[in-house]
Amino acid sequence: xxxxxxxxxxxxxxxxxxxxxxxxxxxxxxxxxxxxxxxxxxxxxxxxxxxxxxxxxxxxxxxxxxxxxxxxxxxxxxxxxxxxxxxxxxxxxxxxxxxxxxxxxxxxxxxxxxxxxxxxxxxxxxxxxxxxxxxxxxxxxxxxxxxxxxxxxxxxxxxxxxxxxxxxxxxxxxxxxxxxxxxxxxxxxxxxxxxxxxxxxxxxxxxxxxxxxxxxxxxxxxxxxxxxxxxxxxxxxxxxxxxxxxxxxxxxxxxxxxxxxxxxxxxxxxxxxxxxxxxxxxxxxxxxxxxxxxxxxxxxxxxxxxxxxxxxxxxxxxxxxxxxxxxxxxxxxxxxxxxxxxxxxxxxxxxxxxxxxxxxxxxxxxxxxxxxxxxxxxxxxxxxxxxxxxxxxxxxxxxxxxxxxxxxxxxxxxxxxxxxx
Amino acid sequence: xxxxxxxxxxxxxxxxxxxxxxxxxxxxxxxxxxxxxxxxxxxxxxxxxxx
Numbered sequence: 358x359x360x361x362x363x364x365x366x367x368x369x370x371x372x373x374x375x376x377x378x379x380x381x382x383x384x385x386x387x388x389x390x391x392x393x394x395x396x397x398x399x400x401x402x403x404x405x406x407x408x409x410x411x412x413x414x415x416x417x418x419x420x421x422x423x424x425x426x427x428x429x430x431x432x433x434x435x436x437x438x439x440x441x442x443x444x445x446x447x448x449x450x451x452x453x454x455x456x457x458x459x460x461x462x463x464x465x466x467x468x469x470x471x472x473x474x475x476x477x478x479x480x481x482x483x484x485x486x487x488x489x490x491x492x493x494x495x496x497x498x499x500x501x502x503x504x505x506x507x508x509x510x511x512x513x514x515x516x517x518x519x520x521x522x523x524x525x526x527x528x529x530x531x532x533x534x535x536x537x538x539x540x541x542x543x544x545x546x547x548x549x550x551x552x553x554x555x556x557x558x559x560x561x562x563x564x565x566x567x568x569x570x571x572x573x574x575x576x577x578x579x580x581x582x583x584x585x586x587x588x589x590x591x592x593x594x595x596x597x598x599x600x601x602x603x604x605x606x607x608x609x610x611x612x613x614x615x616x617x618x619x620x621x622x623x624x625x626x627x628x629x630x631x632x633x634x635x636x637x638x639x640x641x642x643x644x645x646x647x648x649x650x651x652x653x654x655x656x657x658x659x660x661x662x663x664x665x666x667x668x669x670x671x672x673x674x675x676x677x678x679x680x681x682x683x684x685x686x687x688x689x690x691x692x693x694x695x696x697x698x699x700x701x702x703x704x705x706x707x708x709x710x711x712x713x714x715x716x717x718x719x720x721x722x723x724x725x726x727x728x729x730x731x732x733x734x735x736x737x738x739x740x741x742x743x744x745x746x747x748x749x750x751x752x753x754x755x756x757x758x759x760x761x762x763x764x765x766x767x768x769x770x771x772x773x774x775x776x777x778x
Numbered sequence: 779x780x781x782x783x784x785x786x787x788x789x790x791x792x793x794x795x796x797x798x799x800x801x802x803x804x805x806x807x808x809x810x811x812x813x814x815x816x817x818x819x820x821x822x823x824x825x826x827x828x829x
Contacts, residue, residue: 366826373827732824734814766820773823
């Protein structure tokens with residue numbers, strides 16, 4: 358800031374209004390086209406062998422929750438850097454491996470979000486602003502690496518995804534790039550909210566990829582893999598959201614939230630006018646329903662980058678479009694509508710592309726404003742998966758998690774300091 | 779029959795609401811949340827930004 362001291366608070370309020378309008382306009386004007394799948398090291402700028410990306414705000418290996426630690430150990434085995442979990446733990450603790458948030462590498466990935474150099478990632482391009490975003494491939498639900506699951510079967514599946522599925526998907530989308538914003542708009546009208554429910558979008562994606570994928574090495578096996586995973590689109594919706602929100606980051610004076618993410622210990626947010634800064638509060642255990650045999654005692658605190666979807670008006674803020682989700686996460690239809698209505702109270706604008714049929718095609722709430730969140734106390738809520746706190750168990754349920762107000766308070770304090778309020 | 783609207787805003791009001799319903803007084807519950815208590819420094823920033 359150069360001249361903030363000379364501005365009156367009224368001037369600053371005008372600056373905020375126009376900066377926020379610019380931020381939401383950039384999201385509305387953005388595009389999100391799936392153009393490739395490739396190993397992380399080949400496409401993510403700055404990605405290297407000794408770097409592992411993870412979900413949430415920055416965290417050291419020693420402070421990670423058990424599920425994220427096991428996911429790290431799993432990828433070190435996948436990368437042939439360790440033979441077993443014990444060896445992998447030693448290597449991860451040695452200081453030889455660098456750990457950084459996905460968000461700082463134009464990426465977003467669910468749950469542990471752990472991504473290593475050779476792992477295939479989806480490449481989503483926003484040609485309106487010439488930026489790209491990335492996310493690793495969807496493994497499925499239950500006992501999987503992203504939830505801290507580990508077994509020979511999990512590693513074998515990841516190797517197949519790297520060796521066969523990834524290269525095949527790459528060939529398929531190069532033949533036919535897929536507009537993810539169009540799929541998202543359609544699927545929103547079919548009951549998906551894009552944090553928990555991806556049934557319609559995964560099917561629409563399968564319809565697009567079916568023909569080109571059948572002509573690849575993965576062939577029918579690849580088609581089956583996608584067809585069996587009704588959340589397959591999760592790992593495409595997230596880089597699409599990242600590709601759309603990133604151009605809205607770094608606008609002076611904007612109070613729009615550009616990052617919402619959890620690592621099981623902290624829940625971090627980022628703000629457009631405070632580019633690069635993290636504001637972190639405690640991550641909570643989501644309230645929800647548990648799979649048979651599990652209860653809240655088995656649950657880990659909230660983790661994953663998936664709340665990126667809320668930053669572009671999806672997820673919790675699109676709940677009114679997805680009444681079916683509320684039952685899965687233990688709420689009512691009234692609760693679902695309320696989550697969207699609360700979103701309007703704390704947002705700058707409404708989405709031009711993501712329309713909710715049962716709200717007379719009103720656009721979803723777009724552009725979470727830290728000022729409005731502080732005024733109302735209405736923190737963003739997400740419909741999210743609940744991971745088990747014991748490594749190896751995987752997903753134990755699904756529920757609703759809230760962002761901590763402390764992060765929004767700290768962000769506003771930093772904002773006031775930077776802009777001389 | 780009495781018809782009207784009751785603003786439920788005190789601790790224990792849910793009990794009152796149930797009792798009134800038992801007595802066949804038709805009431806409509808209006809959800810209400812207490813005002814957000816803001817830390818002073820946050821309150822000052824928000825006031826400064828108010829046009």
